[in-house]
């Protein structure tokens with residue numbers, strides 16, 4: 751799977767992305783926004799493998815963002831499945847049944863503020879709603895993460911629910927586009 755925008759190529763994460771991701775996930779500034787501690791190279795490699803598993807398991811997943819001008823890995827954007835009751839993601843458990851599809855974004859801090867997250871997220875949203883025929887996307891975002899909330903709003907998401915019952919130390923809210931399924 752591969753998507754392309756004006757400045758970016760979005761492709762599946764690969765073991766060769768380890769150096770690039772080690773920089774992104776080793777950055778305390780990035781990880782603080784995600785409510786987590788910096789990751790080691792070993793943890794980052796496990797993460798890449800889990801992401802590849804996610805694509806195989808659910809036919810959707812996170813893309814590596816590669817800047818066309820210099821082939822630099824800027825971060826990730828794409829999809830992650832969630833259990834809509836417990837708010838546990840498929841990065842932590844092998845989920846089954848009716849799941850929510852999250853659209854998410856993370857860039858290395860030196861690349862913030864250039865419109866890359868929005869550019870990548872628009873391409874991902876259009877692919878999911880178009881080619882995949884999805885009718886709903888969500889984003890799980892901490893209330894203080896203004897940059898992330900702005901990206902969510904720019905792709906057409908609005909605040910749906912505050913303070914999800916998710917197993918995180920910080921409060922998270924649910925942004926969405928499309929209709930809430932009947933459950």
Ligand SMILES: CC(C)(COP(=O)(O)OP(=O)(O)OC[C@H]1O[C@@H](n2cnc3c(N)ncnc32)[C@H](O)[C@@H]1OP(=O)(O)O)[C@@H](O)C(=O)NCCC(=O)NCCS
Nearest residue numbers: 783855856857862863864865866867868891896897898900
């Ligand atoms: C959130 C994140 C992906 C945004 O990436 P980005 O490429 O800088 O975003 P964009 O440049 O596309 O900006 C989108 C909008 O948000 C605004 N914005 C971005 N960061 C902002 C910030 N820290 N404060 C206020 N506004 C911000 C931009 O000005 C832009 O709005 P505008 O077009 O109306 O001016 C990036 O900050 C990041 O990776 N953060 C750490 C990881 C993270 O928090 N991920 C999300 C978890 S829910």
